[in-house]
Amino acid sequence: MSDSILDNFTKDLTVSKGEVGKRKIKVGIIGTGWIAQAHIHEYLKMDDVEIVAGADLVPGKAEEFFRTYGVEGVRCYPSHKEMIDSEKDLDAVSICTYNTQHAGPAIYALEHGINVMLEKPFTVTLDEAIQVMKAEKKSGKILTIGFQPRMSENMQMIQKIVDSGELGKVYYLQAGGGRRRGIPTPYGTTFIQKDTGGVGAVGDIGAYSLDMLLKAVGYPKPLTVTGYTSDYFGKDPAYYPNHPEYASVFGVDDFAAAFVRLEGGIVLDFRISWAMNMDTCGDALILGTKGGLRIPSTDCWNGEFNKPLTVYKQVAGRSVSYQVPLLPPPNAEDGLFYRKLRSFIDAVQIGGKATVPSSEIVYNQAIIDGICRSAACGKEVEITIPEI
Numbered sequence: 344m345s346d347s348i349l350d351n352f353t354k355d356l357t358v359s360k361g362e363v364g365k366r367k368i369k370v371g372i373i374g375t376g377w378i379a380q381a382h383i384h385e386y387l388k389m390d391d392v393e394i395v396a397g398a399d400l401v402p403g404k405a406e407e408f409f410r411t412y413g414v415e416g417v418r419c420y421p422s423h424k425e426m427i428d429s430e431k432d433l434d435a436v437s438i439c440t441y442n443t444q445h446a447g448p449a450i451y452a453l454e455h456g457i458n459v460m461l462e463k464p465f466t467v468t469l470d471e472a473i474q475v476m477k478a479e480k481k482s483g484k485i486l487t488i489g490f491q492p493r494m495s496e497n498m499q500m501i502q503k504i505v506d507s508g509e510l511g512k513v514y515y516l517q518a519g520g521g522r523r524r525g526i527p528t529p530y531g532t533t534f535i536q537k538d539t540g541g542v543g544a545v546g547d548i549g550a551y552s553l554d555m556l557l558k559a560v561g562y563p564k565p566l567t568v569t570g571y572t573s574d575y576f577g578k579d580p581a582y583y584p585n586h587p588e589y590a591s592v593f594g595v596d597d598f599a600a601a602f603v604r605l606e607g608g609i610v611l612d613f614r615i616s617w618a619m620n621m622d623t624c625g626d627a628l629i630l631g632t633k634g635g636l637r638i639p640s641t642d643c644w645n646g647e648f649n650k651p652l653t654v655y656k657q658v659a660g661r662s663v664s665y666q667v668p669l670l671p672p673p674n675a676e677d678g679l680f681y682r683k684l685r686s687f688i689d690a691v692q693i694g695g696k697a698t699v700p701s702s703e704i705v706y707n708q709a710i711i712d713g714i715c716r717s718a719a720c721g722k723e724v725e726i727t728i729p730e731i
Protein backbone atom coordinates (compact mmCIF):
# COMPACT_ATOMS: atom_id res chain seq x y z
CA MET A 344 0.00 0.00 0.00
CA SER A 345 1.46 3.34 -0.96
CA ASP A 346 2.21 6.06 1.50
CA SER A 347 -0.35 8.31 -0.09
CA ILE A 348 -3.11 5.81 0.61
CA LEU A 349 -1.90 5.36 4.16
CA ASP A 350 -1.92 9.12 4.51
CA ASN A 351 -5.63 9.12 3.84
CA PHE A 352 -6.17 7.35 7.12
CA THR A 353 -4.54 10.17 9.01
CA LYS A 354 -6.46 12.94 7.32
CA ASP A 355 -9.53 12.64 9.49
CA LEU A 356 -7.41 12.90 12.61
CA THR A 357 -6.40 16.47 11.98
CA VAL A 358 -8.51 19.58 12.13
CA SER A 359 -8.51 21.91 9.14
CA LYS A 360 -6.38 25.04 9.07
CA GLY A 361 -8.96 26.72 6.88
CA GLU A 362 -8.72 25.79 3.24
CA VAL A 363 -7.16 28.35 0.98
CA GLY A 364 -9.83 29.75 -1.30
CA LYS A 365 -12.51 29.88 1.34
CA ARG A 366 -13.70 33.35 2.14
CA LYS A 367 -11.83 35.23 4.87
CA ILE A 368 -13.83 35.41 8.07
CA LYS A 369 -13.51 38.86 9.62
CA VAL A 370 -13.10 38.49 13.38
CA GLY A 371 -13.17 40.97 16.24
CA ILE A 372 -11.85 40.25 19.73
CA ILE A 373 -13.79 41.79 22.61
CA GLY A 374 -11.70 41.93 25.79
CA THR A 375 -7.93 41.65 25.33
CA GLY A 376 -6.89 40.17 28.68
CA TRP A 377 -5.53 36.77 29.65
CA ILE A 378 -7.68 34.36 27.63
CA ALA A 379 -7.72 36.58 24.55
CA GLN A 380 -4.06 35.56 24.18
CA ALA A 381 -5.15 31.98 23.53
CA HIS A 382 -7.75 33.15 21.03
CA ILE A 383 -5.36 35.27 18.97
CA HIS A 384 -2.66 32.60 19.13
CA GLU A 385 -5.00 30.08 17.50
CA TYR A 386 -6.66 32.48 15.05
CA LEU A 387 -3.26 33.45 13.71
CA LYS A 388 -2.78 29.84 12.55
CA MET A 389 -5.88 30.00 10.35
CA ASP A 390 -5.54 31.04 6.73
CA ASP A 391 -9.21 31.94 6.48
CA VAL A 392 -9.36 34.28 9.47
CA GLU A 393 -8.59 37.98 9.39
CA ILE A 394 -8.56 39.78 12.72
CA VAL A 395 -9.89 43.22 11.85
CA ALA A 396 -10.95 44.75 15.18
CA GLY A 397 -10.48 44.60 18.92
CA ALA A 398 -11.92 46.28 21.98
CA ASP A 399 -11.03 46.71 25.60
CA LEU A 400 -12.36 48.99 28.33
CA VAL A 401 -8.82 49.75 29.52
CA PRO A 402 -7.40 52.57 27.36
CA GLY A 403 -4.51 51.39 25.17
CA LYS A 404 -4.81 47.73 26.22
CA ALA A 405 -6.20 46.46 22.90
CA GLU A 406 -3.61 48.41 20.89
CA GLU A 407 -0.80 46.96 23.02
CA PHE A 408 -2.25 43.46 22.72
CA PHE A 409 -2.24 43.47 18.92
CA ARG A 410 1.23 45.08 18.85
CA THR A 411 2.53 42.25 21.03
CA TYR A 412 1.22 39.70 18.56
CA GLY A 413 2.54 41.65 15.59
CA VAL A 414 -0.90 41.97 14.03
CA GLU A 415 -1.09 45.17 12.06
CA GLY A 416 -4.04 47.23 10.90
CA VAL A 417 -6.45 46.06 13.63
CA ARG A 418 -8.91 48.84 14.50
CA CYS A 419 -9.21 49.22 18.28
CA TYR A 420 -12.17 50.50 20.28
CA PRO A 421 -12.90 51.40 23.92
CA SER A 422 -15.75 48.86 24.25
CA HIS A 423 -17.74 46.23 22.38
CA LYS A 424 -20.42 48.80 21.50
CA GLU A 425 -18.15 51.21 19.64
CA MET A 426 -16.55 48.27 17.87
CA ILE A 427 -19.80 46.73 16.69
CA ASP A 428 -21.34 50.11 15.81
CA SER A 429 -18.34 51.03 13.66
CA GLU A 430 -17.41 47.72 12.04
CA LYS A 431 -19.99 46.89 9.41
CA ASP A 432 -18.33 43.76 7.98
CA LEU A 433 -17.65 41.67 11.08
CA ASP A 434 -18.53 38.00 10.60
CA ALA A 435 -17.65 36.87 14.09
CA VAL A 436 -16.47 37.95 17.52
CA SER A 437 -14.60 36.20 20.28
CA ILE A 438 -15.98 37.49 23.58
CA CYS A 439 -13.12 37.26 26.06
CA THR A 440 -14.48 39.60 28.71
CA TYR A 441 -14.90 38.80 32.40
CA ASN A 442 -18.07 36.94 33.36
CA THR A 443 -20.31 39.91 34.14
CA GLN A 444 -19.58 41.23 30.63
CA HIS A 445 -20.61 38.08 28.77
CA ALA A 446 -24.31 38.68 28.30
CA GLY A 447 -24.23 42.35 27.20
CA PRO A 448 -21.62 42.01 24.42
CA ALA A 449 -23.10 38.67 23.27
CA ILE A 450 -26.59 40.15 22.94
CA TYR A 451 -25.26 43.26 21.19
CA ALA A 452 -23.24 41.19 18.70
CA LEU A 453 -26.13 38.83 17.94
CA GLU A 454 -28.51 41.76 17.50
CA HIS A 455 -26.10 43.10 14.90
CA GLY A 456 -26.03 39.80 12.99
CA ILE A 457 -22.58 38.71 14.19
CA ASN A 458 -21.67 35.11 15.06
CA VAL A 459 -20.41 34.70 18.62
CA MET A 460 -17.76 32.60 20.31
CA LEU A 461 -18.45 33.30 23.99
CA GLU A 462 -15.96 32.29 26.66
CA LYS A 463 -17.17 30.12 29.53
CA PRO A 464 -19.07 30.27 31.81
CA PHE A 465 -22.09 31.07 29.63
CA THR A 466 -23.14 34.00 31.87
CA VAL A 467 -23.47 34.76 35.58
CA THR A 468 -27.21 34.23 36.01
CA LEU A 469 -29.79 32.05 34.30
CA ASP A 470 -31.80 35.12 33.38
CA GLU A 471 -28.83 36.54 31.44
CA ALA A 472 -28.40 33.23 29.61
CA ILE A 473 -32.07 33.30 28.59
CA GLN A 474 -31.71 36.87 27.27
CA VAL A 475 -28.67 35.83 25.21
CA MET A 476 -30.58 32.83 23.83
CA LYS A 477 -33.50 35.03 22.81
CA ALA A 478 -31.09 37.24 20.86
CA GLU A 479 -29.50 34.12 19.36
CA LYS A 480 -32.84 32.77 18.23
CA LYS A 481 -33.92 36.09 16.74
CA SER A 482 -30.63 36.55 14.90
CA GLY A 483 -30.30 33.04 13.48
CA LYS A 484 -26.54 33.42 14.04
CA ILE A 485 -24.16 30.98 15.68
CA LEU A 486 -23.54 31.19 19.41
CA THR A 487 -21.03 28.71 20.80
CA ILE A 488 -19.68 28.61 24.34
CA GLY A 489 -15.97 28.17 25.01
CA PHE A 490 -15.69 24.74 26.62
CA GLN A 491 -12.50 23.44 24.99
CA PRO A 492 -12.27 20.23 27.12
CA ARG A 493 -15.14 18.98 24.97
CA MET A 494 -12.76 18.82 22.03
CA SER A 495 -10.69 16.09 23.72
CA GLU A 496 -11.14 12.51 22.48
CA ASN A 497 -10.60 11.34 26.05
CA MET A 498 -13.44 13.53 27.24
CA GLN A 499 -15.64 12.31 24.39
CA MET A 500 -14.90 8.74 25.49
CA ILE A 501 -16.94 9.32 28.67
CA GLN A 502 -20.06 9.90 26.62
CA LYS A 503 -19.23 7.00 24.29
CA ILE A 504 -19.04 4.65 27.26
CA VAL A 505 -22.40 5.86 28.59
CA ASP A 506 -23.98 5.69 25.11
CA SER A 507 -22.64 2.15 24.58
CA GLY A 508 -24.93 0.95 27.36
CA GLU A 509 -21.97 -0.52 29.27
CA LEU A 510 -23.10 1.27 32.45
CA GLY A 511 -26.82 0.48 32.08
CA LYS A 512 -29.21 3.11 33.38
CA VAL A 513 -27.27 5.97 34.93
CA TYR A 514 -28.75 7.18 38.22
CA TYR A 515 -25.95 8.98 40.11
CA LEU A 516 -23.27 11.48 39.13
CA GLN A 517 -20.52 12.75 41.40
CA ALA A 518 -18.55 15.80 40.40
CA GLY A 519 -15.03 15.67 41.79
CA GLY A 520 -11.81 17.60 41.35
CA GLY A 521 -11.27 21.05 42.72
CA ARG A 522 -8.07 22.84 43.63
CA ARG A 523 -6.20 22.88 46.93
CA ARG A 524 -4.71 26.33 46.31
CA GLY A 525 -5.82 27.82 43.01
CA ILE A 526 -7.73 31.07 43.27
CA PRO A 527 -7.08 32.53 39.81
CA THR A 528 -5.35 35.86 40.37
CA PRO A 529 -2.30 35.72 38.09
CA TYR A 530 -3.58 38.66 36.02
CA GLY A 531 -5.30 40.67 38.71
CA THR A 532 -8.63 40.46 40.47
CA THR A 533 -11.27 40.21 37.74
CA PHE A 534 -12.08 36.60 38.67
CA ILE A 535 -12.60 37.38 42.34
CA GLN A 536 -14.52 40.66 42.32
CA LYS A 537 -18.29 40.46 42.36
CA ASP A 538 -18.69 43.21 39.77
CA THR A 539 -16.45 41.44 37.24
CA GLY A 540 -16.39 37.72 38.13
CA GLY A 541 -20.01 37.63 39.32
CA VAL A 542 -19.53 34.03 40.46
CA GLY A 543 -16.38 32.28 41.72
CA ALA A 544 -15.29 28.65 41.59
CA VAL A 545 -18.85 27.49 41.00
CA GLY A 546 -19.01 29.26 37.65
CA ASP A 547 -15.35 29.24 36.66
CA ILE A 548 -14.31 25.60 37.04
CA GLY A 549 -17.66 24.28 38.29
CA ALA A 550 -19.02 24.92 34.79
CA TYR A 551 -16.40 22.53 33.35
CA SER A 552 -17.13 19.93 35.96
CA LEU A 553 -20.85 20.05 35.21
CA ASP A 554 -20.24 19.93 31.48
CA MET A 555 -18.07 16.82 31.73
CA LEU A 556 -20.82 14.82 33.43
CA LEU A 557 -23.97 16.34 31.98
CA LYS A 558 -22.73 16.10 28.39
CA ALA A 559 -21.95 12.42 28.96
CA VAL A 560 -25.50 11.66 30.05
CA GLY A 561 -27.28 13.78 27.43
CA TYR A 562 -27.72 17.01 29.41
CA PRO A 563 -30.84 16.12 31.43
CA LYS A 564 -32.88 19.06 32.61
CA PRO A 565 -32.14 20.14 36.20
CA LEU A 566 -35.18 20.23 38.48
CA THR A 567 -34.11 21.25 42.01
CA VAL A 568 -30.90 22.29 43.77
CA THR A 569 -29.72 22.44 47.34
CA GLY A 570 -26.55 24.49 47.23
CA TYR A 571 -23.85 25.80 49.55
CA THR A 572 -21.05 28.28 48.88
CA SER A 573 -18.26 29.67 51.04
CA ASP A 574 -15.42 32.17 50.80
CA TYR A 575 -13.12 31.44 53.78
CA PHE A 576 -9.88 31.39 51.75
CA GLY A 577 -10.62 34.18 49.32
CA LYS A 578 -11.37 36.61 52.12
CA ASP A 579 -8.24 35.74 54.11
CA PRO A 580 -5.33 38.19 53.52
CA ALA A 581 -2.88 35.42 54.48
CA TYR A 582 -3.94 33.50 51.36
CA TYR A 583 -2.17 36.09 49.19
CA PRO A 584 1.26 36.74 50.74
CA ASN A 585 2.20 39.11 47.90
CA HIS A 586 -1.21 40.77 47.60
CA PRO A 587 -3.02 40.76 50.97
CA GLU A 588 -5.23 43.57 49.62
CA TYR A 589 -6.93 41.05 47.31
CA ALA A 590 -8.81 39.69 50.33
CA SER A 591 -10.76 42.92 50.72
CA VAL A 592 -12.06 42.81 47.11
CA PHE A 593 -12.91 39.10 47.13
CA GLY A 594 -16.66 39.01 46.55
CA VAL A 595 -17.44 35.58 45.13
CA ASP A 596 -17.31 31.93 46.30
CA ASP A 597 -14.13 29.84 46.56
CA PHE A 598 -15.97 26.58 47.32
CA ALA A 599 -19.38 25.20 46.46
CA ALA A 600 -21.28 21.99 47.09
CA ALA A 601 -24.71 20.97 45.90
CA PHE A 602 -27.21 18.19 45.52
CA VAL A 603 -29.09 18.46 42.23
CA ARG A 604 -32.07 16.46 41.00
CA LEU A 605 -32.13 15.96 37.24
CA GLU A 606 -34.83 14.76 34.91
CA GLY A 607 -34.82 11.02 34.31
CA GLY A 608 -34.32 10.03 37.94
CA ILE A 609 -30.64 11.07 38.04
CA VAL A 610 -29.05 12.87 40.99
CA LEU A 611 -25.85 14.91 40.91
CA ASP A 612 -23.59 15.27 43.92
CA PHE A 613 -21.50 18.35 43.14
CA ARG A 614 -18.52 19.98 44.79
CA ILE A 615 -15.91 22.37 43.45
CA SER A 616 -13.10 24.36 44.99
CA TRP A 617 -10.59 27.07 44.17
CA ALA A 618 -9.06 26.56 47.60
CA MET A 619 -9.48 24.02 50.42
CA ASN A 620 -7.49 22.05 52.95
CA MET A 621 -7.66 18.88 50.88
CA ASP A 622 -5.92 17.68 47.74
CA THR A 623 -9.10 16.91 45.82
CA CYS A 624 -12.86 16.68 46.27
CA GLY A 625 -12.46 13.21 44.79
CA ASP A 626 -12.77 11.62 41.39
CA ALA A 627 -15.81 12.18 39.22
CA LEU A 628 -18.08 9.13 39.25
CA ILE A 629 -20.94 7.87 37.12
CA LEU A 630 -23.00 5.05 38.63
CA GLY A 631 -25.25 2.94 36.43
CA THR A 632 -27.25 -0.25 36.95
CA LYS A 633 -24.74 -2.35 34.96
CA GLY A 634 -21.49 -0.55 35.57
CA GLY A 635 -19.71 2.38 37.15
CA LEU A 636 -17.15 4.80 35.73
CA ARG A 637 -14.39 6.61 37.60
CA ILE A 638 -12.92 9.73 36.01
CA PRO A 639 -9.70 10.55 37.83
CA SER A 640 -9.20 13.92 39.41
CA THR A 641 -6.26 16.13 38.45
CA ASP A 642 -4.13 18.38 40.66
CA CYS A 643 -5.08 21.64 39.00
CA TRP A 644 -8.64 21.09 37.99
CA ASN A 645 -9.31 22.77 34.63
CA GLY A 646 -12.00 20.56 33.21
CA GLU A 647 -9.83 17.78 31.80
CA PHE A 648 -8.32 14.58 33.15
CA ASN A 649 -4.94 12.99 32.55
CA LYS A 650 -5.13 9.44 33.88
CA PRO A 651 -7.08 6.45 32.51
CA LEU A 652 -10.80 6.01 33.13
CA THR A 653 -11.81 2.92 35.12
CA VAL A 654 -14.94 0.91 34.45
CA TYR A 655 -16.40 -1.27 37.27
CA LYS A 656 -18.61 -4.26 36.38
CA GLN A 657 -19.89 -7.58 37.63
CA VAL A 658 -18.71 -10.40 35.36
CA ALA A 659 -19.97 -13.97 36.01
CA GLY A 660 -20.66 -13.04 39.60
CA ARG A 661 -17.28 -11.44 40.20
CA SER A 662 -16.43 -7.79 40.72
CA VAL A 663 -14.00 -6.70 38.02
CA SER A 664 -12.62 -3.42 36.82
CA TYR A 665 -10.67 -2.40 33.75
CA GLN A 666 -9.01 0.73 32.52
CA VAL A 667 -9.68 2.64 29.37
CA PRO A 668 -6.24 3.86 28.31
CA LEU A 669 -5.79 7.53 27.62
CA LEU A 670 -5.44 8.55 24.00
CA PRO A 671 -2.33 10.62 23.35
CA PRO A 672 -2.89 14.38 23.68
CA PRO A 673 -3.25 16.31 20.43
CA ASN A 674 -0.10 17.93 19.12
CA ALA A 675 0.45 21.57 19.89
CA GLU A 676 -0.75 22.73 16.46
CA ASP A 677 -4.02 20.90 16.85
CA GLY A 678 -4.69 21.44 20.57
CA LEU A 679 -8.06 21.71 22.24
CA PHE A 680 -8.15 25.48 22.04
CA TYR A 681 -7.37 25.38 18.33
CA ARG A 682 -10.16 22.86 17.80
CA LYS A 683 -12.60 24.98 19.75
CA LEU A 684 -11.97 28.05 17.59
CA ARG A 685 -11.58 26.07 14.37
CA SER A 686 -14.95 24.40 14.81
CA PHE A 687 -16.49 27.83 15.38
CA ILE A 688 -14.93 29.29 12.23
CA ASP A 689 -15.89 26.19 10.24
CA ALA A 690 -19.49 26.66 11.39
CA VAL A 691 -19.36 30.33 10.37
CA GLN A 692 -17.95 29.37 6.95
CA ILE A 693 -20.74 26.93 6.15
CA GLY A 694 -23.57 28.34 8.30
CA GLY A 695 -23.24 25.25 10.48
CA LYS A 696 -24.19 24.56 14.06
CA ALA A 697 -22.51 25.57 17.29
CA THR A 698 -20.20 22.87 18.67
CA VAL A 699 -21.12 23.80 22.23
CA PRO A 700 -24.72 24.97 21.91
CA SER A 701 -26.59 27.22 24.30
CA SER A 702 -29.45 24.67 24.36
CA GLU A 703 -27.16 22.42 26.43
CA ILE A 704 -25.23 25.00 28.39
CA VAL A 705 -28.39 26.72 29.61
CA TYR A 706 -28.85 23.69 31.91
CA ASN A 707 -25.28 24.08 33.15
CA GLN A 708 -26.00 27.75 33.85
CA ALA A 709 -29.32 26.92 35.51
CA ILE A 710 -27.49 24.70 38.01
CA ILE A 711 -24.88 27.38 38.77
CA ASP A 712 -27.69 29.90 39.21
CA GLY A 713 -29.62 27.44 41.39
CA ILE A 714 -26.59 26.80 43.62
CA CYS A 715 -26.11 30.53 44.17
CA ARG A 716 -29.82 31.12 44.87
CA SER A 717 -30.06 28.15 47.22
CA ALA A 718 -26.88 29.17 49.06
CA ALA A 719 -28.30 32.67 49.53
CA CYS A 720 -31.67 31.54 50.90
CA GLY A 721 -30.40 28.46 52.77
CA LYS A 722 -32.86 25.95 51.35
CA GLU A 723 -33.65 23.89 48.26
CA VAL A 724 -34.78 25.84 45.19
CA GLU A 725 -36.66 24.79 42.08
CA ILE A 726 -35.22 25.40 38.66
CA THR A 727 -37.54 26.87 36.08
CA ILE A 728 -36.24 27.43 32.60
CA PRO A 729 -38.49 29.72 30.57
CA GLU A 730 -39.36 29.00 26.94
CA ILE A 731 -37.09 30.85 24.55
Ligand SMILES: NC(=O)c1ccc[n+]([C@@H]2O[C@H](COP(=O)([O-])OP(=O)(O)OC[C@H]3O[C@@H](n4cnc5c(N)ncnc54)[C@H](O)[C@@H]3O)[C@@H](O)[C@H]2O)c1
Nearest residue numbers: 374376377378398399400422423439440442444462463533
Ligand atom coordinates in the same frame (compact mmCIF):
# COMPACT_ATOMS: atom_id res chain seq x y z
N1 LIG B 1 -11.54 28.67 28.25
C1 LIG B 1 -10.57 28.82 29.11
O1 LIG B 1 -9.71 27.98 29.28
C2 LIG B 1 -10.54 30.08 29.93
C3 LIG B 1 -9.39 30.37 30.68
C4 LIG B 1 -9.34 31.60 31.37
C5 LIG B 1 -10.44 32.45 31.35
N2 LIG B 1 -11.56 32.10 30.65
C6 LIG B 1 -12.74 32.98 30.64
O2 LIG B 1 -12.45 34.10 29.83
C7 LIG B 1 -13.07 35.27 30.37
C8 LIG B 1 -12.03 36.36 30.51
O3 LIG B 1 -11.04 35.95 31.42
P1 LIG B 1 -9.64 36.68 31.47
O4 LIG B 1 -8.82 35.94 32.46
O5 LIG B 1 -9.11 36.89 30.10
O6 LIG B 1 -10.07 38.10 32.08
P2 LIG B 1 -9.23 39.44 32.07
O7 LIG B 1 -9.77 40.25 33.16
O8 LIG B 1 -7.77 39.16 32.00
O9 LIG B 1 -9.63 40.10 30.67
C9 LIG B 1 -10.91 40.56 30.38
C10 LIG B 1 -10.78 41.85 29.59
O10 LIG B 1 -12.06 42.21 29.08
C11 LIG B 1 -12.14 43.62 29.09
N3 LIG B 1 -13.57 43.99 29.00
C12 LIG B 1 -14.54 43.79 29.91
N4 LIG B 1 -15.72 44.20 29.44
C13 LIG B 1 -15.49 44.68 28.19
C14 LIG B 1 -16.32 45.24 27.19
N5 LIG B 1 -17.64 45.38 27.37
N6 LIG B 1 -15.75 45.64 26.02
C15 LIG B 1 -14.42 45.49 25.82
N7 LIG B 1 -13.59 44.96 26.74
C16 LIG B 1 -14.12 44.56 27.91
C17 LIG B 1 -11.46 44.04 30.38
O11 LIG B 1 -11.05 45.37 30.37
C18 LIG B 1 -10.30 43.04 30.42
O12 LIG B 1 -9.13 43.59 29.82
C19 LIG B 1 -13.71 34.85 31.70
O13 LIG B 1 -15.09 34.71 31.53
C20 LIG B 1 -13.07 33.51 32.02
O14 LIG B 1 -13.96 32.62 32.68
C21 LIG B 1 -11.61 30.95 29.93
